[in-house]
Amino acid sequence: FFFSxxxxxxxxxxxxxxxxxxxETASMVSLYSLTSRMNNICFFGLxxxxxxxxxxxxxxxxxxxxxxxxxxxxxxxxxIHQSLTECEDAQIAFDLNADLSKLFDWNTHLIFVWISVEYxxxxxxxxxxxxxxxxxxxxxxxxxxxxxxxxxxxxxxxDVYKRMGHLKGKVYxxxxxxxx
Numbered sequence: 001f002f003f004s005x006x007x008x009x010x011x012x013x014x015x016x017x018x019x020x021x022x023x024e025t026a027s028m029v030s031l032y033s034l035t036s037r038m039n040n041i042c043f044f045g046l047x048x049x050x051x052x053x054x055x056x057x058x059x060x061x062x063x064x065x066x067x068x069x070x071x072x073x074x075x076x077x078x079x080i081h082q083s084l085t086e087c088e089d090a091q092i093a094f095d096l097n098a099d100l101s102k103l104f105d106w107n108t109h110l111i112f113v114w115i116s117v118e119y120x121x122x123x124x125x126x127x128x129x130x131x132x133x134x135x136x137x138x139x140x141x142x143x144x145x146x147x148x149x150x151x152x153x154x155x156x157x158x159d160v161y162k163r164m165g166h167l168k169g170k171v172y173x174x175x176x177x178x179x180x
Contacts, residue, residue: 056107069098069173071115074150089156092117092131096151096173100136101144103177111136112176113146117157119169131155 077091100111114133121127131153136143 059105059107065103065177067098067100067103067175069096069146071096071171071173073171077152087158087160089158091153091156092171093150093152094132094148094171096146096148098146098173099144100146100175101141103175104138104144107179108138108177109180110138110178112178114174116172116174117169118172121159121161123161129155129157131157 072095074093074095077093094115096115098113100113103111112133112135114130116128116130118126118128132151133154134143134146136146
């Protein structure tokens with residue numbers, strides 16, 4: 001035939017250039033080579049890891065988690081002067097009620113709870129001491145609710161300046177969520 005030819009002729013140079021690039025690329029890289037498959041597997045794995053990380057963040061860290069503990073101060077035990085260390089010690093008796101069961105979800109492994117006392121002193125601006133602490137595991141639901149009545153400190157309050165009778169302070173309930 002008069003109009004047929006084996007080779008297609010195009011008037012535009014950009015079309016023939018694009019056709020040449022496609023033919024050269026197809027001849028250089030096989031779509032089913034080992035490196036191409038490994039690249040696809042690794043890229044797919046990274047995408048899935050990113051999606052799971054975003055899901056972990058959204059479900060574990062963005063949910064509101066509030067605890068309203070009830071703390072009642074019971075007594076402040078008499079000061080004890082220790083002759084060996086030359087400091088004063090004191091004990092506090094307190095009541096504590098807190099429900100921590102709302103804090104546990106699929107991503108929370110344990111909760112570390114502690115009570116700290118903060119006071120100011122003439123020589124130092126801020127003194128802070130931990131007087132009670134507890135680790136609460138997700139696997140022990142009986143520990144998720146804390147009910148302490150007339151409980152004493154695990155760790156005594158110590159003052160090296162021997163002025164504990166004139167101190168005024170604040171008591172704080174603290175917790176730290178340990179995720180999986």
